[in-house]
Amino acid sequence: MDFHRGQVTRQHSDIDVIVAAEDQSPFWVALQDAGLAKGQPCRSGVVDSSMSSGGPIEVTYVETTDGHTVTIGVPDWPWPSGSFDCGTVVLEGVAMRPVSVEALLDMKTGYEDHFGEPMRPQDLADVEILRGLLKRSA
Numbered sequence: 822m823d824f825h826r827g828q829v830t831r832q833h834s835d836i837d838v839i840v841a842a843e844d845q846s847p848f849w850v851a852l853q854d855a856g857l858a859k860g861q862p863c864r865s866g867v868v869d870s871s872m873s874s875g876g877p878i879e880v881t882y883v884e885t886t887d888g889h890t891v892t893i894g895v896p897d898w899p900w901p902s903g904s905f906d907c908g909t910v911v912l913e914g915v916a917m918r919p920v921s922v923e924a925l926l927d928m929k930t931g932y933e934d935h936f937g938e939p940m941r942p943q944d945l946a947d948v949e950i951l952r953g954l955l956k957r958s959a
Contacts, residue, residue, distance in 0.1 A: 822947055824910040824919040825954055831943060835877040839905075839920060842884040842893055852878070898935050901927050922958070926951040 840848045852858035882893045889899035904924035
């Protein structure tokens with residue numbers, strides 16, 4: 822969300838990264854080469870929590886089946902069309918391709934239904950910011 826706003830909105834406790842399942846090994850090697858991960862990646866779960874010098878890196882693995890991109894382990898919750906079509910954005914010297922605002926909003930508002938965990942106060946605030954970003958882009 823911060824990359825879409827062009828500023829850091831709050832203190833973050835982790836880094837969220839989405840990786841295509843077929844890129845898991847080269848991604849993990851790149852993390853190890855950069856000194857950000859040790860050991861082998863988790864192959865069975867949805868998220869890897871790999872301690873780096875800056876905190877945990879939450880890695881979500883996705884795959885495309887039947888024309889829909891889904892998180893591995895959560896096949897009934899496809900990512901919205903266009904989720905990964907954003908161009909590269911730079912924020913404070915860091916370049917990345919963020920997921921779309923629509924995808925972030927879908928993830929925040931659907932998390933409780935799919936995982937049973939209620940939204941945290943920062944998630945509720947994020948939803949309002951994301952809705953505002955969508956209104957401005959319309």
